Amino acid sequence: MTVFKPSHEEQNKSSSGTVLSRRQFVFGASAMLALTTIPFSKNALASAIGQSLTQLSGKVFDLSIDYKTVNFTGTPARATVINQLFPGPLLRWKEGETVTLRVKNNLDHDSSLHWHGMILPTEMDGVPGLSFAGIKPGETFEYKFPVKQSGTYWYHSHSGFQEQTGVYGAIVIDPKEADPVVFDREHVIMLSDWSDEAPETIYANLKKQSDYYNYSERTMSDLFSDIKKQGLVNTWRARSMWNQERMSDRDISDVTGATYTYLMNGNPPAQPWQALFKQGEKVRLRFINSSAMTIFDVRIPGLKMTVVASDGQNVQPVTIDEFRIGVAETYDVIVEPKMEDAYCIFVQSIDRSGYTVGNFTSDEMFTAKIPDMDPMPILGHGDMGMNMEGMDHSKMAMGSDSMSGMEGMDHSKMAMGSDSMSGMEGMDHSKMAMGSDSMSGMEGMDHSKMAMGSGSMAGMEGMDHSKMAMGSGSMAGMEGMDHSKMAMGSGSMTGMEGMDLSQPSMVMPTLGLAGYGSDNEIKHLDSENGPQVDMQSGMPQSGLNDPGIGLRDHQANYNRKVLTYADLKGLHPTHDKRQPTREIQLHLTGNMNRYMWSINGINFADSAPLELAYNERVRITLVNDTMMIHPMHLHGVWSELETGDPDYIPRKHTVMVQPGSKISYLVTADALGQWAYHCHLLYHMPGMFRKVVIK
């Protein structure tokens, strides 16, 4: 094992802002140590530079979990740490090698380490009760598994609430083959949230008063300014639904900056972490969100970021200005600063109750200006799974995206997915549901009942259908169709002209094609009815193209391109090209007021395991029946997010499900054993959890 860096105490005295240059990594420890001992220049920042992660690399690792007193807020508090480090050491592995990790638990309680996103044998996954019995106080558990992948991952305790108090660290795995991502230097940026309060106290506070940490609730002065702007009647109308539902449109995060200090590599914003670059370098930033509860929005004012990997897996490069990172997700981006300057790595919590920052600079003397936080998001009706604003239809839901050129439409019942629609003219539908994808050039359509799946549709003209359902697949050039009852299954259709089907003779499989997601009917089970569930999404739209609450107007307002899941396409071809043989629809449910969380209205304790047959290809559609984002993490196998290209399906381990929305991914059940499947928000996880058995 090679320790690349001196201990934490020594780092404090050194200018170790940036140390993980790729070249340096290749040269080894001596070069690194030499770098870190460059005398620190006593400038204004001297006392304010945070420390970096400590890297351990090799094949065998000795880790110990201990208590340690930390001070992020001015008040000492007790953390649980790995190898006396906060965050734990950055573990650097090599694809193709077998790693051994001897983990000693020095806590008074059971502990464990889970290797988040690793494809490994079930008994090495580190989930007490599922993979193993946990690590008892004073005992050591030896993990040993082959490393079959490369990229940016992380590890954390899966016991109690230890994740909140510091038992987490980064994993970087170097690829066996040449890295398709070219870069000169890299930094790991681990984001997290710290509270001086014990996590059990936070959980109890939420159970007793669910808005305990929300200091952004609507006030009377908001009400008066709304009345002033919109008038009494409109204000009453806008408020009445929220009031009737007993819900708050300001309910963004359960736990906020009221108790959290947001950290970057273990540094509070008052003592920013510093990362160095040289002008003209391609710098790879490996972002990891190891928070307990905080979803972050990340940007670096002045720099474009090119996303090259998500959840450790390479994706086709996409250049953006801003991205949202859910709890447990990772994103690798490349930045190329062209000037000698300092840039602020600005990471604000989704509810804008706080932020953390890093100083990304070509010179230790430079300090970047910290921008103001963006306005706090306010939930809309679409975030409750219903979208009824802006148009005049008796029942209509439109996804949150740009729609243009829709003219003369007359629908009594209509639901449109979240995507760009353009050039729809003269449509007349009594019942219509459109899936999530781009539609263009639809003209003169007349349907009494129509459902269109997720797939691109172009050039549909003069269609006249009394009942029509189209599956997921691309459709182009449909002209002059006249169907009284029609259902189109999964498959691409092109050049359909002059069809006349009076009978439902074209009923194709309702399971959409791999890569395009699901258009199956949303079914709320009986188990969703009860005191434990406060909301059901009536018309959940696909969250794929939705930048998400608070980010939807950033393109228009600030000219910032925000990453969406739809932008993610695998760099490598889809590994398993089979079609899904079945679809599992899971509803993410809860009662915010009682602070109870569940799946299909059933909490983990009362649930039966979800069973998958070995090697089956299955689609999981997650429907969010709450107003919060749930980052869902499936252990053991990949979650292959259906972003619209069946040939390049990106692989993820954690998928954010937007409020009141749905999203689908494919799973190849190629890992025997018992696996955890849960919301990665730490205080949702105890209830919103399923055991998955693959046999």
Place this chain on the structure above:
Amino acid sequence: MKNFNSLGFTLVMATASVMSSLSYAGAEDDPLLSYVAIDQLEKGLESDDPISFSFQAWVGYDMDKIWLKTSSEYQNSDDQGLEVQALYSHAVAPYWDMQMGVRRDIKPSPSRDWLVLGFQGLAPYFFDIDGAFFVGEKGQTSIRLSIEQEWLITQKLILTPEFEMNAYGKSDDELSMGAGLTDINAGLRLKYEITRKFAPYIGIDWSKKLGATADLARDNGDSISNSQFVIGVTAWF
């Protein structure tokens, strides 16, 4: 009341033993929690105004709780009130708990015992509601309804209008209560949350005896309405 409490305790403990076997894979979903709240502890500004106190506590889980409610008013040794309710509370709807149990009015004397069937929860438009139907020892019946709302002036400065009404099925001469609506009470309190769990407040409190109860009070030479400025604290843990 004693019997009821031990029944409740058994229920809580039985649930606890079921839960403890499930504490794996992460933290416990539904831990046994306890809650103690001083809803109001206040004194009228005039020297002869009473000290009043209302307190509630529960122990239990998401769906089931043992709930204790107490309210007390002390003017002098001749004029005081003390009421205690011990309830089993069960979640029946997303925002509603059904509560049943016993109530004892310890003061004024003679004391009265009641069975309680109540509903507590959050109504549309964020009205906190606590309503109960009481059946007394000798076939006496009573209904109580309290409604409260919180208006946020700022995130920490909160104005709380409250309203409560009581009604009796038949008169109780020993306690000078008449049949029908007996009294209404309205309050407006402005609190400042120094923390979520501790807030001092000032307010006005107004109560009025009604109908036959008011007549009885008049006959006894007592006042039928009372208003006062109050200063107090609210806290929970």
